[in-house]
Amino acid sequence: xxxxxxxxxxxxxxxxxxxxxxxxxxxxxxxxxxxxxxxxxxxxxxxxxxxxxxxxxxxxxxxxxxxxxxxxxxxxxxxxxxxxxxxxxxxxxxxxxxxxxxxxxxxxxxxxxxxxxxxxxxx
Numbered sequence: 001x002x003x004x005x006x007x008x009x010x011x012x013x014x015x016x017x018x019x020x021x022x023x024x025x026x027x028x029x030x031x032x033x034x035x036x037x038x039x040x041x042x043x044x045x046x047x048x049x050x051x052x053x054x055x056x057x058x059x060x061x062x063x064x065x066x067x068x069x070x071x072x073x074x075x076x077x078x079x080x081x082x083x084x085x086x087x088x089x090x091x092x093x094x095x096x097x098x099x100x101x102x103x104x105x106x107x108x109x110x111x112x113x114x115x116x117x118x119x120x121x122x123x
């Protein structure tokens with residue numbers, strides 16, 4: 001049993017392999033950063049890529065959510081008076097309307113969502 005624990009060359013080889021793999025990954029990340037135009041430009045490009053898709057998807061997701069809230073009013077049989085307390089009338093979405101980085105609070109029937117619901121009477 002002692003002989004098994006004296007020979008640790010296999011463990012050292014594995015540790016060295018892991019360290020080399022980590023160094024290779026770091027070098028690749030730095031290399032990709034410079035290929036994208038330097039560290040400052042790479043950060044701007046990545047932010048730009050995510051900013052545009054996040055804004056568009058949050059608006060479309062909010063519109064779909066409002067449509068679901070409208071369907072819930074119809075399916076539950078709420079009256080117009082009861083719909084005032086519904087999620088369709090009261091849920092607030094935080095959206096960057098025009099892509100300027102300013103987040104604004106909007107409801108389903110407001111700009112830029114403009115979801116209409118014939119079953120809801122919102123104040």
